[in-house]
Amino acid sequence: xxxxxxxxxxxxxxxxxxxxxxxxxxxxxxxxxxxxxxxxxxxxxxxxxxxxxxxxxxxxxxxxxxxxxxxxxxxxxxxxxxxxxxxxxxxxxxxxxxxxxxxxxxxxxxxxxxxxxxxxxxxxxxxxxxxxxxxxxxxxxxxxxxxxxxxxxxxxxxxxxxxxxxxxxxxxxxxxxxxxxxxxxxxxxxxxxxxxxxxxxxxxxxxxxxxxxxxxxxxxxxxxxxxxxxxxxxxxxxxxxxxxxxxxxxxxxxxxxxxxxxxxxxxxxxxxxxxxxxxxxxxxxxxxxxxxxxxxxxxxxxxxxxxxxxxxxxxxxxxxxxxxxxxxxxxxxxxxxxxxxxxxxxxxxxxxxxxxxxxxxxxxxxxxxxxxxxxxxxxxx
Numbered sequence: 464x465x466x467x468x469x470x471x472x473x474x475x476x477x478x479x480x481x482x483x484x485x486x487x488x489x490x491x492x493x494x495x496x497x498x499x500x501x502x503x504x505x506x507x508x509x510x511x512x513x514x515x516x517x518x519x520x521x522x523x524x525x526x527x528x529x530x531x532x533x534x535x536x537x538x539x540x541x542x543x544x545x546x547x548x549x550x551x552x553x554x555x556x557x558x559x560x561x562x563x564x565x566x567x568x569x570x571x572x573x574x575x576x577x578x579x580x581x582x583x584x585x586x587x588x589x590x591x592x593x594x595x596x597x598x599x600x601x602x603x604x605x606x607x608x609x610x611x612x613x614x615x616x617x618x619x620x621x622x623x624x625x626x627x628x629x630x631x632x633x634x635x636x637x638x639x640x641x642x643x644x645x646x647x648x649x650x651x652x653x654x655x656x657x658x659x660x661x662x663x664x665x666x667x668x669x670x671x672x673x674x675x676x677x678x679x680x681x682x683x684x685x686x687x688x689x690x691x692x693x694x695x696x697x698x699x700x701x702x703x704x705x706x707x708x709x710x711x712x713x714x715x716x717x718x719x720x721x722x723x724x725x726x727x728x729x730x731x732x733x734x735x736x737x738x739x740x741x742x743x744x745x746x747x748x749x750x751x752x753x754x755x756x757x758x759x760x761x762x763x764x765x766x767x768x769x770x771x772x773x774x775x776x777x778x779x780x781x782x783x784x785x786x787x788x789x790x791x792x793x794x795x796x797x798x799x800x801x802x803x804x805x806x807x808x809x810x811x812x813x814x815x816x817x818x819x820x821x822x823x824x825x826x827x828x829x830x831x832x833x834x835x836x837x838x839x840x841x842x843x844x
Contacts, residue, residue, distance in 0.1 A: 517593025531571025695747035726761025745794035
């Protein structure tokens with residue numbers, strides 16, 4: 464009888480933990496404490512585009528699905544107030560608008576392509592909000608980062624005006640980009656992290672009906688030559704039996720079975736040569752030695768990835784709380800985990816498994832097809 468009671472108590476405790484730990488965690492981590500300005504690295508091979516199109520949840524997906532786009536970050540722009548919170552902006556207490564800032568590879572997708580995608584997501588004739596969201600904080604806008612972007616944006620707007628697609632005037636403003644504040648973490652990739660809530664909101668917002676009415680499901684296709692697409696973007700996951708032959712036992716255990724190698728007994732835990740670490744399967748660039756540091760854990764550790772595009776974060780829940788798994792985007796390899804005990808200013812520790820990565824020395828990067836990442840090793844002027 465006693466064993467039955469203990470087993471029943473354990474079962475109830477487990478169920479309660481599974482249900483309430485995520486809720487409690489979200490309560491404390493998803494509260495708004497203000498945003499942080501985003502700094503643009505001028506040496507980065509990627510370029511930046513910034514658009515406001517109403518609810519930023521809905522503006523991330525159409526850009527992130529495009530080959531060559533690193534990420535679309537939700538945030539706030541156009542206001543004078545510093546470090547606005549979501550509550551401040553959404554309530555109309557600031558002069559900011561919700562927007563997305565897109566980092567992209569101009570060799571794969573052009574600014575003109577992004578403009579075409581942008582127009583297909585919004586009602587450019589509405590100067591009082593977007594769809595179900597009303598107020599100036601939800602109005603549309605193009606925020607250019609240089610004169611070339613300004614010229615292309617003006618030309619694109621004129622083409623839309625002359626097309627006769629809309630009876631009412633195009634009111635989307637084109638202005639110079641100022642400080643962009645990254646929105647709170649729980650807003651980033653909301654469509655991925657909260658698909659049910661996102662789909663419920665979007666299906667009731669009126670956005671899709673408007674797009675279908677005016678564009679008749681006319682999707683814009685970005686023209687790309689296969690030869691221009693890096694080899695890691697073209698990688699297709701091999702069958703398990705092929706991977707078993709290709710990988711060592713430890714590599715297979717780590718990347719395919721979500722394993723963890725032994726601390727201090729792996730290839731890169733104390734390796735600091737200049738170069739980049741790439742996925743062992745796809746070859747996609749993951750981390751740079753410029754972001755590597757000695758965490759004292761016995762595994763290779765980094766403050767950030769080379770680009771958000773190449774990693775996927777997946778939450779893992781247990782009775783002890785939540786931690787974030789890191790996987791490669793194209794290779795779908797288990798890489799390790801990211802923790803919030805890293806050095807400032809990022810405060811993150813990407814704790815990786817050596818067995819999931821290959822190292823490419825800086826002097827070999829151009830020959831092996833990674834020349835666009837050599838900017839990481841240029842000295843500051």
